[in-house]
Amino acid sequence: MTVLIRDLRPDDLRDVESVVRVRRAALPFLITSARDVAHELAGAHPDRHHRVLVAETPGGEVVGSAQAGIAPYSPRPGQGYVNAYVDPARRGLGAGRLLLRAAEEHLAARGAVDSYAWVLDEPAHRAFAERHGYRPGRSAHFLRLDLTEAALPALPDALPAGVELLPATAFAADPRPLFAIDAETTADEPGDVAAEFDDYEHWMADTWHNPSLDKELTTVALVDGKAVAFSAARTDGATRYGSAMTGTLRAFRGRGLAKLAKNTSLHRARAAGYTQAFTGNDSGNDPMLAINRWFGYEICATETRYTRKLGTQ
Incomplete structure (x- = not known):
């Protein structure tokens, strides 16, 4: 099945809610809502070059999402970030790979030198990151x-x-x-x-x-x-x-x-x-x-x- 990558349509509530659904399924420890996702784009500083991507099946189902941009408060120029999420029930379609590629292309075009990504400490997630050339740094905990x-x-x-x-x-x-x-x-x-x-x-x-x-x-x-x-x-x-x-x-x-x-x-x-x-x-x-x-x-x-x-x- 071919997965298409496109930008989030922030004025389309159903599109925004699809991103929220994917994020909650992939990382249920996040505090996220439709108003929060919409604000990401509307409130982002221009120098941040923040972009929200979605991965969509030909039938119109959003199965993944990514956010990418330039670290807004870093004293070092060229520090990019990308965080990609795929609905756990829809893995295996290549959505993660395509989202990562599109996000990295966006960062490189805006002068990013490094790409940082948070990766869950699970074997499949670590293997995906390392397969695409990423190397581990510091870790952080979610607490409940x-x-x-x-x-x-x-x-x-x-x-x-x-x-x-x-x-x-x-x-x-x-x-x-x-x-x-x-x-x-x-x-x-x-x-x-x-x-x-x-x-x-x-x-x-x-x-x-x-x-x-x-x-x-x-x-x-x-x-x-x-x-x-x-x-x-x-x-x-x-x-x-x-x-x-x-x-x-x-x-x-x-x-x-x-x-x-x-x-x-x-x-x-x-x-x-x-x-x-x-x-x-x-x-x-x-x-x-x-x-x-x-x-x-x-x-x-x-x-x-x-x-x-x-x-x-």
């Missing part, structure tokens, strides 16, 4: 917490002196303090591709206005009126909650502020009816892994970031 059964740590009866907790909605008029926390925290995260946030407007479009960012559940810790830590929350608008980023400004670390913000956000999520909580950590990020174990999260899957020099076999 059942909010219907978890005994979340109790919230403190009183906050430490000078500490205040607010939802992100309190910063709607000026989110710049959250940008500052996100930028400093992201710069310190371990990973194969460094990230530096220095474009506030880009961050506003890509992060603050992302429809999956739940600003009511995103919780910010302030010390003497200054925002110093936060736990950002993403939701699918139904049952799934995800921690997008949890971190603290360097000068305020070691006080448990990020843990306090995340615990508060989790309690609020459960009260709002969310039943599943997901998060992800680099396998070498021991401090956050320890915090998530304290909450009761358990590793449910592992990914490895593979890379290939474009233009090589």
Whole structure:
């Protein structure tokens, strides 16, 4: 059967929902929705060259999808990304190979030197990546917490002196303090591709206005009126909650502020009816892994970031 590769039609709700279906089937730990996928294209910075591809059978069935572009916050030029997903029930049609080829051609045409891809730590996925010239780098874990059964740590009866907790909605008029926390925290995260946030407007479009960012559940810790830590929350608008980023400004670390913000956000999520909580950590990020174990999260899957020099076999 011939599989056709084409661009996502963002104005076609059925097309967008097909991509969501494929992503959820291939990687059920992601927080994704139709509004999220549509925002990928509408909100992407032009320099990102973000593209969403679909693999379609002659009968019109979408069996795979890929997203590709230039890493938006990397200080090194030419760092491309490609993540391809194939519906597990529709493997064997060549969709993954064709999606990867089209994505790499797109990256090379935009000046990418390296292509990075997250690959599930399963034999078939690793073999596919290595067969196409990719080599493994750092790994990261998906973690899951059942909010219907978890005994979340109790919230403190009183906050430490000078500490205040607010939802992100309190910063709607000026989110710049959250940008500052996100930028400093992201710069310190371990990973194969460094990230530096220095474009506030880009961050506003890509992060603050992302429809999956739940600003009511995103919780910010302030010390003497200054925002110093936060736990950002993403939701699918139904049952799934995800921690997008949890971190603290360097000068305020070691006080448990990020843990306090995340615990508060989790309690609020459960009260709002969310039943599943997901998060992800680099396998070498021991401090956050320890915090998530304290909450009761358990590793449910592992990914490895593979890379290939474009233009090589």
